[in-house]
Amino acid sequence: MTAAGTTPRVRVVLFEGAGSAPLEDGARLDLLKSLLDAGHAVTRPAEGAVVAPADDAPHLVVGRFAPDARARLAAADDLELLDLDDAAGPAAVLPAVEAANARAGATSPGEWKPWFPVIDYDRCTNCMQCLTFCLFDVYGVDGDQKIEVRTESNCKTDCPACSRVCPEAAILFPKYKKGPINGAPVTEEDLKSEAMKADISALLGGDLYRTLRDRSAAARQRFSTERDESKALLERKRCLKELGKTLDIPDEVLMTLPSVEDIEAKAARAKEKLEERRRRSRTLNDGPPKPPPSPDDWGI
Amino acid sequence: MSPPRILYCRCAYAKVIDDAVKDEVLARLAESGAAFDAVADLCELAARNDRALDRLRKETPVRIAACYPRAVRWLFHGAGFPLPEDGVEVLNMRESGADEVVARLLDGARPEGSAAPGTGGDA
Incomplete structure (x- = not known):
């Protein structure tokens, strides 16, 4: 998860109140x-109405100000003014905002399409399937051993595969x-459908890792006997296509999947962590209290 | 009780909300004289844990024109700024038409005697 404390971006205030001319x-x-x-x-304020309160974001107040209003607003230390009658009209606003953001050291918006999973904790049972399934380390576990979305920017744009294996939608x-992946209410039908998808995933070979491993082993076998590398590659492609279709994984994401060896290593680590978690859970229940695992323990 | 605050999400980085709906809602908000906050994309703010979400969740009651209520609620939560349990109403521009969304947004949102921009101001 992005660290809190990101430099705040400029908040533009479109001022059309007393002491200004409307656009x-x-x-x-x-x-x-x-x-x-x-x-x-x-923000467009209005007299007698409420807007979100001021915070430490820089404010750029845009309007067509009368001289007294302009003097009054200019006296405030934390406001930057842009008078549309002085500047080149509304076209001057966007460059002014971008310049103000650059001065503040804020990141520019739009550098990344915001595609990432959001957990509905009313439904989540903390089963960790998403943590185990995701190959790109988007998920982590917090200090209370609760699943969380940790690295949003690792998520592969337009790939909803983890939501398809979540048994609780x-x-x-x-x-x-x-x-219901887009946030629409979850129906009983959806749950049945989601369960079916999970079952399909299982049918593919127990889990994704096993599927890829088995297919890869089969392909390797053929490669060794037939000495035909293209067949091995075709087999991997066929397997990935099948998974992509089942879980709605975009082709671009399939192309960036880690190697089979990396996936197997991740699966092994995930299994170890799960066993460790179960052992700790048993120990906590059976004996004197022990410290819970730290988030690093889950850094799969 | 203060009039409800308005927050409009443009959903700028995806084509999941009909352009005609989000444009019409914005146009009528802009013409209305009502105060409002507008953001480019709540998802983008949530992904970067932007503290703007903290200011945007304060001062209830608030009406949020965005997408599915479940998505909006958990977006704020995931960013570390959970919405208050009470006083938040999410209007879904993915499912509702502009008329319905605007009617609800502006219901009681303009203080008595307020005027649309262009009919007031003394500059």
Whole structure:
């Protein structure tokens, strides 16, 4: 998970209250769209109404200010003003926001498509299937041994495979096309369907790792006997295609899967950690209290 | 009781909300004179644990125009800024039309006597 304390980005305040002239409707909407589509946050305050409170984010106040209002706002240390009547109109706002973000040292928005799993803890049973399944170390375990999404940016764009193996439909991808993975309410039918998908995964060979290993071993066998490397590669491709279709894994993600050896090593580590967790759980139940495993213990 | 605060999510990095719906909701918010906060993409803020989510969850009641309530709730939670149990209403632009979303967003959201931009101001 990204460390808390990320440098806050600029908050644009579109000021059209007392002491300012309003923008034309079309110009206002175009300005809002241009800022939002470029990844920025905008607040439009109104007299007597509530907006989100000020925090340590830098504020860029944009408007068409009368001289007294401009003087009043300019006196505030923590506000930067952009008068649309002085600047080159609304077109000047986006570059000004980007410059202000750069001065603040904030990351630019839009550098990464925000695709990552979100856990519905009302449904999650902490079974760790997602932790074991994900090949890209997106998941981790917190100090209370509870599953968490730890490294969002490791997640492969448009790949919802972990949510498909979750037996409780507890993993969401808000930008996924279909429910319940996109956050739509979970129905009994969905649960049956999810269970079926998990079963399909099992039918493929017990688990993903075993499937790949078995297929790879078979391919190696043929390679050694037939001396035909292309057949081995074709077999791996066929296996991956099957998995991709079953779990809706994009081809680009399949292409970036770790090697079979790496997957096997990860599976072995996951198994060891699971056994260790069970041992500790038994020990905690049987004997005097022992310290719980640290998050590092789960760093599969 | 204070009028409900409004938060609009543009869902800027995906095509999962119909453009016609999100554009219409934004247009009518902009014309309305109501105060609101708008963000490019709640998912992106959640992924980077952006502290903007902390300010955006404060000051209830709040109405959030975004996507599925379950997704929005757990996005905030996953980022370390859980939404309050009470006083939060999520309006789903993936499932509802602009008329329905705007009607609910603006219901009681404009303080008495407030005017749309262009009809007030003394500059």
